[in-house]
Amino acid sequence: MSAMPPEIRVIGIEGMPEAQPGDDLAGQLLDAANRQGTPIEPGDVIVVTQKIVSKAEGRVVSIDSVAASPLALSITEGHRRDPRHTELILRESRRIVRMDRGVIISETYHGFNCANAGIDASNIPGDGTVALLPVDPDASAQGIRQAIRERAGAEVAVIISDTFGRPWRSAAVNVAIGVAGFNPLLSYVGQEDSHGNLMFTTVIAVADELAATAELVTGKVRGVPVAIIRGYRYEPMEGATNQALIRDPDKDLFR
């Protein structure tokens, strides 16, 4: 037993400005963390919610600029969603998984299976605009990680998180859609448990658990778009990718 019990801190970052296209998110989050007296430290996991990444990367679209196709019009008929919004969902998808009663579950070109291709209209200023997922959320995470290393001298892990529903269980949870600097999976395969039993299959999606953890402080209406998770000993990794978090289609019985 260690002298101190294992402890993790989850700290929300408040006071960041409303994200604008071209914004330097890393600089903004470093400044805000300093201002509130919780500067970024080496070994921190920085969880950045998708919406501010999409905004900073200019992935906000006015639906007035979109023409709905016949398919989008037909899918949307009788439902609340604007058919131009539906059109954007189709454009961001590479496969429709299910389409029923106005719900569209699709596979994005990243490989994420989620509702509405991850597009939504909450926490966006003005009417008629929606935010698309970042084009390459791993690259978004890596960019923030490198900027933090250069400016604060801190080696950190970075996660871009989004809120996804899931089959079987109700409601939604935050998951990792982009990762940088750490292994998003923790494998116990081949290790022995505390009773000497060899574990054959246990692999934990720690990146998703970290994203879920951060959501407890970021929430949806509090103006806290970033969280620091401090004290979690991640496995450092270069070239980490969200693809590790996507179930191999050949092994997925529920596509």
Add this chain to the structure above:
Amino acid sequence: MSAMPPEIRVIGIEGMPEAQPGDDLAGQLLDAANRQGTPIEPGDVIVVTQKIVSKAEGRVVSIDSVAASPLALSITEGHRRDPRHTELILRESRRIVRMDRGVIISETYHGFNCANAGIDASNIPGDGTVALLPVDPDASAQGIRQAIRERAGAEVAVIISDTFGRPWRSAAVNVAIGVAGFNPLLSYVGQEDSHGNLMFTTVIAVADELAATAELVTGKVRGVPVAIIRGYRYEPMEGATNQALIRDPDKDLFR
């Protein structure tokens, strides 16, 4: 903006004895938390991993006591699992969801969709024993909650957690299989976001996010079967139930 940034602490409880049938888990976790200098406080969320609950409730079975049915023998042929283990999976299930290449995804009589009816053989002493899920994990959670209230005078929320895989995303994460004292869902439906947009559909499964958070300190091989989550403002609720976390079968497109 508040004077202090939002912060949550996640504290693992070490030094609990190996759980035995009939054990007083609440007493053991209160003692262990006191010994390590982190006594339980009002408002804490106490996350207890399923395995010690199953052990304390006597839900450990020697597979030597089980006879495999023809179905269990046929399903298991050519795969690594013991057919008597398969027999137990069938007995703990009320519906088989998918069965492929040795993998059994079933619906337990609680309503959980998971692999192997939640039965596993890790972190159990001795060969040939497996742990079944608690019969009523909400009752398990409520029992621990009441005992903590009576003995420590602290009103807390309690979660029983287990490690479940999921469609679409690889590996597994911890989720809540039993809840007591708080609303496992946080609904933003009808609230406005920071830009005045009305949110129509966002409901967060906070119980699952709390269970995932706890896994970051409990892990699988560290002898830390319980975590305290401190600083999360849950919504108190009597009569909370894990059924709120199970997607309505009529609205689940992936059964």
